Amino acid sequence: MREVEVIVVGAGLAGLRALYGFREAGFETLVLEASDEIGGVWNHNRYPGARCDVESYDYSYSFSPELEQEWRWSERYPTQPEILRYIHHVADRFSLRSRVELGARVESAVYDEAAIAWTVRVQDGRAFLCRHLVLCLGQLSAPKLPSYPGQENFAGETIVSASWPRDRRHHFSGQRVGILGTGSSGMQMTPVVARTAAHVTVFQRTANYSVPAANAPLTDEEDRQVKANYAERRQLMRNSPTGLGFLPGKTKTLEAPAEEREAVFEAAYHRLGFGFALTYPDILLDEKANDVATDFLKRKIAERVAEPALRDKLVPSTHRFATRRPSVDSGYFEAFSRPNVELADIKTEPITGITADGISTTAKHHRLDVLIYATGFDALTGSILKPDIRGRNGQSLRDKWREGPLTHLGVGTAGFPNMFIVAGPGSPSVLSNVMVSIEEQVDWFVQLLENLRDEGVDEIEVTEDAERDWTAHVQERARETLYMTADSFYNGGEIAGKPRVFMPYSGGVRHYRRLLQGSANDGYPGFALRKLGLAMKARAHG
Numbered sequence: 001m002r003e004v005e006v007i008v009v010g011a012g013l014a015g016l017r018a019l020y021g022f023r024e025a026g027f028e029t030l031v032l033e034a035s036d037e038i039g040g041v042w043n044h045n046r047y048p049g050a051r052c053d054v055e056s057y058d059y060s061y062s063f064s065p066e067l068e069q070e071w072r073w074s075e076r077y078p079t080q081p082e083i084l085r086y087i088h089h090v091a092d093r094f095s096l097r098s099r100v101e102l103g104a105r106v107e108s109a110v111y112d113e114a115a116i117a118w119t120v121r122v123q124d125g126r127a128f129l130c131r132h133l134v135l136c137l138g139q140l141s142a143p144k145l146p147s148y149p150g151q152e153n154f155a156g157e158t159i160v161s162a163s164w165p166r167d168r169r170h171h172f173s174g175q176r177v178g179i180l181g182t183g184s185s186g187m188q189m190t191p192v193v194a195r196t197a198a199h200v201t202v203f204q205r206t207a208n209y210s211v212p213a214a215n216a217p218l219t220d221e222e223d224r225q226v227k228a229n230y231a232e233r234r235q236l237m238r239n240s241p242t243g244l245g246f247l248p249g250k251t252k253t254l255e256a257p258a259e260e261r262e263a264v265f266e267a268a269y270h271r272l273g274f275g276f277a278l279t280y281p282d283i284l285l286d287e288k289a290n291d292v293a294t295d296f297l298k299r300k301i302a303e304r305v306a307e308p309a310l311r312d313k314l315v316p317s318t319h320r321f322a323t324r325r326p327s328v329d330s331g332y333f334e335a336f337s338r339p340n341v342e343l344a345d346i347k348t349e350p351i352t353g354i355t356a357d358g359i360s361t362t363a364k365h366h367r368l369d370v371l372i373y374a375t376g377f378d379a380l381t382g383s384i385l386k387p388d389i390r391g392r393n394g395q396s397l398r399d400k401w402r403e404g405p406l407t408h409l410g411v412g413t414a415g416f417p418n419m420f421i422v423a424g425p426g427s428p429s430v431l432s433n434v435m436v437s438i439e440e441q442v443d444w445f446v447q448l449l450e451n452l453r454d455e456g457v458d459e460i461e462v463t464e465d466a467e468r469d470w471t472a473h474v475q476e477r478a479r480e481t482l483y484m485t486a487d488s489f490y491n492g493g494e495i496a497g498k499p500r501v502f503m504p505y506s507g508g509v510r511h512y513r514r515l516l517q518g519s520a521n522d523g524y525p526g527f528a529l530r531k532l533g534l535a536m537k538a539r540a541h542g
Contacts, residue, residue, distance in 0.1 A: 004030045006449070007120055007130040009109075009387075011100050012040015013087065014422045014438045015136035017061060019096055021446040022134075030130075031096075032122060034105035038091055041141050042083045046164035047185060047374070048192035050080035053213070053274055053328040054433050057226050058245055060086065062234045062439060067093065069227055077215045077273075077328070108388040109133055111417060116458050116532060118418065131458075132449065133419045135384055139430050142382030144495060146180070146375055149353040154371055156357070161185045161374040172197035176367055178359055181374035182208050184327045189374065191335040200335075201366045203344045203351070203359065207316040209297055210327040211269060211276045241278065241508035243428070243436030248281040253289035256280070265296045277322040284322055284481050294321040304333035313345045319486035325430065342366075379489035380425045380503045381405055391416035392461075404492070404501035408466040408526045409515060411441065417461040420445055425503040426474055430490070432509045440509070444516045448524070459530040466526025478502035 008018045011033035022029040037043050052059050056073035071089065074082060091097050105123040112119060118133040143162040159168065162185070170192065176199045179186050186202065187210055194200045226233065237245040253261065261280075268279040276297075282289040298315050305311040314333060335341050349363040358368040381401060389397040392415045400406065400415065407413050410427030412420055422445070423429045428437045452460060478484055478491075483502060487493025491502045505512055519525065 001119075001127050001129050002030075003129045004028045005130060006030070006132045006134060007032060007118065007128055008134045008136055009106050009120075010040060010136035010138065011035075011038040011102075012042070012136065012138055012141075013061075013435065014138070014442070015040070016087065016091060016096055016100075017063070017438055018134055018136055018422060018442050018445070019099055020063065020094055021442045022449070023096075023099065025446050025450055027132075027449060029099060030128065031100040032104040032106055032120065032128070033100055033102050034123075036102050038097075038100060038102070039084050039087045040138055041162075042080055042087060044141070044163050045161065045185070046080055046166065046168075047159075047161040047189050047372070048170040049188035049190075049330070050164075050185070051188060051213070051215070051330075052078050052083060053184065054244065054435070055273075056082075056218070057230075057233070058237055058243075058433055059083070059435050061090065061435070064094075065230070068230050072223060073218055075215055075217055077213050106387045108390070109419075110390045110394075111392060111419070113392060113417075116418070131418060134422065134445065135420065135424065136422045137383035137386075137424075139380050139383075139423060139434070140377040140489075142378040142386060143373075144376055144378045144382070145373055148351050148359075151354045153356050154354050154358075154368075156368055157370045159370065159372045161189065161372055162377065170196070172370060174198050175369040176358075177201070177370045177372065178203060178366060178368040179372045179374055180359075181376060182206065183374065183376050184325070185376075186374035187327045187329045187332040189372070190341070191329075191331040193372075194335050194338055194341050198340060200341045201344050201359075201368070202336075202341070203346050204313070205346050206318060206324075207314055208324070208327055209294075209301070209316050209321050210329040210332055211273055211297070213273060213328045213330045214270055215330055237433065237436050237509075238440070238513065239510050241510060242275070242431065243433030243509040244275050244278070245433075246272075246275065246278065248278040250281065252282045253280040253286070253292050261292070262296070265293070269296075269300060273328040274322075274326045277326065284483070287320075287482065290320045290322075290482055297321050301333060306337055310336055310343060313343055313348075319488075320482055323482050323486035324488040325490070376489065376494060378495055378498070380429065384421065384424060389416070389419075391419070402499070404471075404499035405503055406467050406471050408462040408470045409519065410470075410505060411445070412460075412462040412527075414462045414464045414467045417459045426470060427505050428507075428509050428512050429504045431504045431506055436509055437512075440513050440516065444520065447520060451520075451524075452529070455529075456531050457529045458532040459528075460524070461528045461530075463526055463528055470526070474505050475502055477505065477507045481506055 005027045006022050006029040008015045008031045011031045019031050056078040109120045118130050120128045177197045178201045180203045182204045237243050268276045283293045301315050349361045352360045358366045385398050395415050405425035407426035422441050423437050492498035
């Protein structure tokens, strides 16, 4: 039984940032990572065209000015290989690898009230004892797969985009490829796969909005300008609603003259990516304002699709813009003008089954050599609930969150002392530039543990009253928006049987940071702090 003060679960961007922060504060910290390589989602999501939808300079750590100046991004929107290289560079630059246990998939974590400690067990039988447990398991890291009759009978190659095989090249010469799913992964990979495949069939359940990435190589002059003003850029990000570094104007959508509004939309469409949703402050708050933005985007998508019948299927009709996470693409709609790309609309012509050589719908049978599942994730809670986590009195986190996640400030949950969650439900997470949210929370956790150490506090636990009030506040803020008008992974609507509650915090990065700071300044209201006078025992009981 190996003892450490802090165990971090997950060696992605959040886990490595937590390791750095706790280590610098003098806490003995160990990271447990299921994979044989660091990187989190950027280790697993190696599919063709995988790319971040936040600008590279902003999708990076801010804790080291030296790192900011040393690293040279090559493109406006970084690709998966470049992000993974960056993660490895950070791990080497700050000597983090020695505190990461690879191949350590956490199966269970049990809190021992007498020992004031968590016993963490991994798949290979090893066990660890820690005072504090920090979950850095990611928001979009638990892939979900559909279930169709005959799925197991497919004799061709099956690939899940979220766990793309490392040795699988991105060439599909002579092969007929089926892509199931039209979220960000499906939209990013379609034009890339189509370049080499003999034929590509995209199976679309829900037409999705997407804004051009406007990606381009970064020039030396652009690099110099950003690095000369990085501090100001970071400050803008922290004080924006989404962490993207810009604020919507004060003029509301319908207050702007139509001609001016069209010009503003046009400029945003060709530059802001999914930040298009912030063109005006009320796009996600007011139905009429959103209708104007939605109509603009429908027109822009229609302009990118030449064939009328195909255009009708690709232009979204079931939800408003940004009520589901919008995508940022590089040639997705244009790919359907290629003679080797076909759309199968499985909402109007559902899949009836999967056979040894392809997928059958009510309209036809699609012969396939390769089937790619780009079907998304069990978002926000899926990865957290995979391990068997048990808190006070043996309570299971799965049971506690059966009706939806319950947290205070998105950082902890009642009945699970000394356990913290980074960028999970109840925090801005997927509604923000997650790098900003990760760093804000990690720095807050580091300060918290330093304060507990200085005050001799052994145990900290969210109170039930605080948890109830915060969870209600998260739902209240969501009801101020249009998010609940669509089924999405924001609210559990993408998985049958998942609780239909809004999970991320929609109050904005800036406001959330102020809430965290206020909590620290006021002595952490909503948390029970206990000085039990007990040293952590060498082994867990039971």
